[in-house]
Amino acid sequence: MSALAWTEGGTRLFLDALSRIGDERFAAPTSLPGWTTAHLVAHVHFNAQALRRLVSWAVTGIENRMYASAEQRTAEIEEGASWAPAQLRDVVAGSASALAEDLTALSDRAWDAEVVTAQGRTIPASQIPWLRAREVMVHAVDLGAGLTFADLPADFTAELLADVVRKRAAAGEGPALAAWLTGRSVTPPALGPWL
Template sequence: MKEIDPTPLAFRELDRAAERLLAAVETLSDAEAAAPSRLPGWTRAHVLSHLAAQAPALERLLSWARTGVRNDQYAGREARDAEIEAGALLPAAALVARVRDSARSWQRAAEALPEPAWDATIVPFTGETCTPRRILVIRLRELVLHLIDLDVGHEVADVPAPARDIVLDDVVGYYAEAEKVPAFTLRDAEGGELARFDGGGPVVSGTRAELLAWLSGRDDGALLDAPGGLPVLPPWL
């Protein structure tokens, strides 16, 4: 499980990721927001509604870490899904405002979290036991990848290297622990080994952006170098 320390640099990357996303959607019309996103079954409005709801959900986990009182991310999947569906019906301007306000609130809460709370034990919606350092990764990952999912002109190749590498490490870490991952070795374009799955095997290589796009399901991996063919991976998240 990828975690990052709560440093000024980390907070700056999170703030920049939020600003990139907001800049890309601030002028969306209602019709554009209602258009399909790259996520099956979701419009752009669904993606924005999810982002607007996810920030306060992660803020609840920070509250748990700060107070020691359990404060679950969501009441349950049905409640989470219903909140997203309801938000997706809002006008585009209202949705973007919710994304902006919730992002700022979350950022303030994270930056104000007392030092001892960063070592507290919490449990996100996905079920793993972690510290708030993990929440920083989750938040960055959501901002980075959902900007691509919105289909507003941004690709994985456009993600700044520091944020890209954090998210790539997170996805690689997921597959390192996942079941039914075939044996293969992952290398970047410079030949650096990123991971050996199931003891290693045929090599899959490419730029870090290409690898992230494929591993996260945002691309079919056609640009990757895989002499033995691309392995079939279980779904990511």
């Protein structure tokens, strides 16, 4: 399956899981340290908006970063977390739909255009759907609405694992992770902050 298909499927999973959560859950903590459900939903909304900026950059050639700064990203999420559940439900569905339309309209030239992620990596715009697929699939599980990683497409999960191992290895966590994953250590390694 393609990253674009994973994005579409993951968006459906996320929005369906969100529809099963009552408004009272928006103030409840999630498994993500310091984040309530409202923070999580706000993050998914603002992530779509940030990726739309990258799509705009790919189309126009005019630099348009995901976020002006890490502080801007944090401030957006905090602001969004204060919104009423109905507003959060509306904006997260709307921004997901707008991003999907933007991606569908990309030309071959735009898919090849280089943009820069929030972490400072230069990537072709063709990787934007993967960035979004990760967000919506993983956060669909994080919503705590009954989905687990076993409910995600197997090919997506395999790609996610490869991506996470690359990131962990780049952060210096590769040897301990390799020892555990290959059965050479019975104790899982202590890993850095959640992704």
